[in-house]
């Protein structure tokens with residue numbers, strides 16, 4: 001009989017045998033920045049998450065610094081939306097201003113910017129629209145403009161989440177042409193059309209005005225296609241590839257880790273966060289243990305980077321574990 005339990009006898013040996021370890025530097029914390037002043041709006045479906053105006057960012061950025069996490073991912077909520085999402089690439093857009101503010105006051109924080117138009121378009125879709133059709137090639141130049149304008153403002157990394165075909169190559173070329181050859185791209189490569197994004201769309205005011213996102217985001221039934229999407233983004237020049245959401249897609253993440261020799265990210269999305277917070281608020285689960293178990297599972301499945309709304313709390317819990 002093999003005695004597995006010899007190596008589980010007490011905390012000292014268990015910790016020596018631990019195969020996967022979370023580190024605060026693995027975590028990226030999403031932040032919602034809203035146009036206006038003196039705004040700190042709680043997001044009802046995401047307890048602990050707020051929309052901040054640029055002048056109120058200090059509170060959360062101080063906590064990010066303190067937590068010692070890897071970085072933040074910015075999502076902007078503009079005051080005005082139009083069919084072309086022009087605030088996404090306006091030099092005085094809310095996200096551009098947030099980036100410039102951070103560069104000046106928090107230069108040590110690594111800034112990832114989400115590249116997508118849905119928070120900025122009046123129809124709420126991630127690209128240009130003609131009738132009921134979401135246009136692919138016509139959208140690419142707008143994504144490029146958005147990426148270049150945010151990197152010009154000081155963003156460290158661009159993360160396209162729109163799921164248009166060819167956007168990684170287009171953004172790479174646009175950044176290179178603007179002189180940003182050293183700015184990495186983290187592609188939301190296998191991004192599924194998911195009900196788990198519900199709370200985010202409240203937080204970011206980005207729900208589609210008609211139809212759904214199924215003509216550009218992936219069918220949750222398709223694991224093989226996810227690998228093709230990831231391969232295409234690698235060929236187009238992505239530096240990091242992502243699977244999103246996380247928990248219901250750990251098989252895809254694991255498969256990607258076994259297939260590609262590339263840094264992988266996973267996005268622990270809003271609905272996953274909301275479910276944990278709701279159950280915890282009812283006293284039905286132990287929040288701290290559940291969160292660390294979920295995040296550890298994501299790393300075990302192959303994620304190098306985890307984008308998560310739990311980042312600040314998890315970093316603190318992991319420190320004193």
Ligand code: PBG
Nearest residue numbers: 116118161196197200269270271
């Ligand atoms: C923008 C975007 C979304 C998320 C990240 N970037 C929403 C969507 O695609 O509808 C979801 C994040 C989350 O649910 O936490 N396209």
Ligand code: ZN
Nearest residue numbers: 116117118126
């Ligand atoms: Zn979008």
